[in-house]
Amino acid sequence: MIQATGVILAGGKSVRMGTDKAFLKVGPQGMLEHIAGEFKKVFAEVLISGGDPETGRNLGLRVINDLIEGKGPLCGVHAALHEAQHDKILVVACDMPFVTAKLACFMMRQVEGYDVAVPSHGIYLQPLFAAYSRSCLPVIEESLAANKYKIDGFFPRVRVNYVNMENYCSHIDIETLFFNINTPVDLHKAREMADKKITN
Template structure:
């Protein structure tokens, strides 16, 4: 069953630290972007990718949304996704964080009613780029962008957020140690590749 919600992959980053477009890094025969989109298509009725430049990637069967607020980091991509989403809820993930399990997304979806956002907390750290956002967030997102407040977690003080700690989940195994590794350097990329091999994801 697919959720009546939107899955959004953020792929508009500059990738300056790794020196190449992270969305096009390969995992076996797929790019990171293709892999992330494929996972979301198994969960949501609508899947989109946020980009900074129109036509940046050759994307099949996925909507491309362009940043209205360019050069504002992930918050600009989240804004574009929420603004253009067909559904009330938008699940956001970054293309350079591919090792998450579908079961964790299911748990977030179960806990969304009555909230503006659902955000995992791992080792006392929020994961704003692996989270659910309701369209009710849009005015605040736009307000922060206009004020040049680009840190995503700055939104949370003014939203009704359901923070999900690992210990609250029915099975802590839903969160593997590598689930929230994101690729910023070649070392990170090698760690992710190793994680794919160890978890039989290829």
């Protein structure tokens, strides 16, 4: 077990999807349930940040509320850094159905000696599948106090390990690994990707 906290972000309004994304199925399980299962395998503690408290009860996980509500994922990270039993957390969005426990463990190793470890590939960063240390809290609080809610807005002010994923996996895998579902079209695409993965 990694002595760290896995945090599944499940707040927000799912406006683009029109229905709570956490419960949508890609494969046999709802996305939140699937990630919870992966994280329980490796993290000493798993929390759900935001969303329906009933969900957490059903999965046997604690649901924590945002301390600042309705302002997006950075507030989920903020609340999780407050509430986690451990100094380091791995944050994942509940709408990323293809992330794995193995990748989470890899990212936790990358945050040693840093405040943040974030996957990077090409021009992209994946701050919604990244490791954060409690040392980020004061800087995040300053951002929130200044009404700056962009998730990676505080990165220039802390020690960030930008982890080049092209060294870790192939280009195609990267696109699948970090695929996130925002719209009904994305959901359809993800289900096709999942079918392909099974038949491959």
